[in-house]
Amino acid sequence: MTPVTSGSLIVAGLGPGDDALITQEVRDAIDQATDIVGYIPYVKRIPARPGLTLHASDNRVELERASHALEMAAAGQRVVVVSSGDPGVFAMASALFEALETGPKAWLDLDIRVLPGITAMLAAAAQIGAPLGHDFAAINLSDNLKPWDLIETRLRAAGEAGFAMAFYNPRSKSRPHQFARALEILREACGPDVLISFARDVTKPTQKILTVTLAEARAEMADMRTMVVVGNRDTRRIGPHVYTPRSVT
Amino acid sequence: MTPVTSGSLIVAGLGPGDDALITQEVRDAIDQATDIVGYIPYVKRIPARPGLTLHASDNRVELERASHALEMAAAGQRVVVVSSGDPGVFAMASALFEALETGPKAWLDLDIRVLPGITAMLAAAAQIGAPLGHDFAAINLSDNLKPWDLIETRLRAAGEAGFAMAFYNPRSKSRPHQFARALEILREACGPDVLISFARDVTKPTQKILTVTLAEARAEMADMRTMVVVGNRDTRRIGPHVYTPRSVT
Numbered sequence: 001m002t003p004v005t006s007g008s009l010i011v012a013g014l015g016p017g018d019d020a021l022i023t024q025e026v027r028d029a030i031d032q033a034t035d036i037v038g039y040i041p042y043v044k045r046i047p048a049r050p051g052l053t054l055h056a057s058d059n060r061v062e063l064e065r066a067s068h069a070l071e072m073a074a075a076g077q078r079v080v081v082v083s084s085g086d087p088g089v090f091a092m093a094s095a096l097f098e099a100l101e102t103g104p105k106a107w108l109d110l111d112i113r114v115l116p117g118i119t120a121m122l123a124a125a126a127q128i129g130a131p132l133g134h135d136f137a138a139i140n141l142s143d144n145l146k147p148w149d150l151i152e153t154r155l156r157a158a159g160e161a162g163f164a165m166a167f168y169n170p171r172s173k174s175r176p177h178q179f180a181r182a183l184e185i186l187r188e189a190c191g192p193d194v195l196i197s198f199a200r201d202v203t204k205p206t207q208k209i210l211t212v213t214l215a216e217a218r219a220e221m222a223d224m225r226t227m228v229v230v231g232n233r234d235t236r237r238i239g240p241h242v243y244t245p246r247s248v249t
Numbered sequence: 250m251t252p253v254t255s256g257s258l259i260v261a262g263l264g265p266g267d268d269a270l271i272t273q274e275v276r277d278a279i280d281q282a283t284d285i286v287g288y289i290p291y292v293k294r295i296p297a298r299p300g301l302t303l304h305a306s307d308n309r310v311e312l313e314r315a316s317h318a319l320e321m322a323a324a325g326q327r328v329v330v331v332s333s334g335d336p337g338v339f340a341m342a343s344a345l346f347e348a349l350e351t352g353p354k355a356w357l358d359l360d361i362r363v364l365p366g367i368t369a370m371l372a373a374a375a376q377i378g379a380p381l382g383h384d385f386a387a388i389n390l391s392d393n394l395k396p397w398d399l400i401e402t403r404l405r406a407a408g409e410a411g412f413a414m415a416f417y418n419p420r421s422k423s424r425p426h427q428f429a430r431a432l433e434i435l436r437e438a439c440g441p442d443v444l445i446s447f448a449r450d451v452t453k454p455t456q457k458i459l460t461v462t463l464a465e466a467r468a469e470m471a472d473m474r475t476m477v478v479v480g481n482r483d484t485r486r487i488g489p490h491v492y493t494p495r496s497v498t
Contacts, residue, residue, distance in 0.1 A: 019273075020273045021365070023272055086371050089381060094492055094493060097492035101487045108488040109488075116371045117367075118272065122335050122338065126362075126363040126365040127363075133338075133342060133343030134343070134389075135386070145495045146383075157407070158406070163386060238346050243346035248394075248395045248399065
């Protein structure tokens with residue numbers, strides 16, 4: 001049996017989908033792991049090999065998944081929790097620390113590290129051009145873990161202060177009207193001419209990108225596989241590219 | 250002479266410093282380049298090889314550098330502009346599109362792509378724990394390209410709306426008093442107990458991380474090699490880690 005002190009837990013970002021966007025640091029961590037833990041589609045991206053156990057779990061069980069990973073690390077395993085994008089941006093890193101906080105004290109001595117990845121917002125921005133080239137805000141539009149009122153407040157605050165914005169989880173089947181409401185607020189706070197880009201399946205073969213003005217934007221342009229990026233008043237098109245200048249007018 | 254149509258321009262992110270954080274996509278682009286263009290310390294990270302010309306330029310000449318890269322691409326070269334972090338976050342991508350906008354129309358037909366990288370804010374967050382695990386804003390504190398008043402407005406708006414924040418270029422020798430003023434605004438907008446982390450030389454051997462409350466924060470804790478990350482009211486310590494929970498209290 002491996003002694004307890006040799007266990008480790010890494011939360012690693014796999015990027016938005018294309019394996020060419022994984023860092024060498026994350027590849028090395030996966031190569032050295034004894035156990036991979038994660039949501040089914042992310043674990044599917046890891047090739048099987050002798051000595052590696054894959055633990056795939058369903059969506060919306062982040063805390064159970066994190067506790068399971070911590071238990072295995074405490075038992076001496078080299079555990080890697082895989083996350084899409086960057087684990088620190090609306091992904092597994094915070095869930096891991098929540099589980100650590102409510103778990104046994106001995107877990108606090110574990111060797112825990114977070115390895116960054118290319119988050120969907122920045123992969124989408126690169127495909128669009130440079131829409132986040134000036135100050136910007138990243139907002140999770142899901143109201144699973146915060147009240148919708150707070151989301152409205154943040155949209156308004158960011159728009160009025162001239163931030164560009166990127167939205168994760170813009171629209172789900174269980175709350176189809178909220179994104180339409182978000183677009184209304186954005187039109188009021190930013191004005192109708194500001195550009196908004198819908199980037200679906202970023203870096204995947206099925207990738208599709210659409211840029212329109214806020215006046216033209218419709219809620220149906222987004223689903224849960226879409227990253228939405230809103231520019232500021234200076235954001236413009238140049239040829240096929242959309243970019244936000246470094247200075248303000 | 251290579252025909253014009255074969256030229257291409259890639260703006261690629263090298264990440265915050267550690268070569269293990271470069272993606273395979275960026276490595277491949279560098280391997281296939283005929284010309285590398287960039288700020289001196291970033292070009293120094295690219296190994297010399299036959300058939301590759303390195304064009305290193307000084308800081309604060311982003312537009313000239315971008316135009317030079319576009320000219321070479323238009324002449325048929327495979328040009329890679331290297332940027333630290335992610336090129337789309339306070340780096341070379343927006344400068345490239347600014348140069349494209351003011352340059353010859355023929356440049357609009359060029360094959361231009363942006364390849365994302367690990368931006369300093371997310372590399373810093375990973376080392377700190379998960380301080381950006383909830384809605385957050387990214388703000389460039391330099392007033393080179395925007396009025397300081399606007400920076401104050403954005404700090405206040407983001408703090409009052411409960412965003413966590415990450416600051417690029419927090420403090421320079423030419424404007425030592427502004428960061429002290431930023432801290433004052435943050436104490437007012439967020440409260441004195443909110444945690445602030447100073448991450449210097451992230452992912453480099455000289456990396457140093459310090460987390461204090463806003464009440465304890467001093468301007469001298471940051472310089473231009475420091476990423477500053479401010480949490481929200483829920484951000485807390487758990488063992489050696491600092492994280493922001495996914496939900497709000």
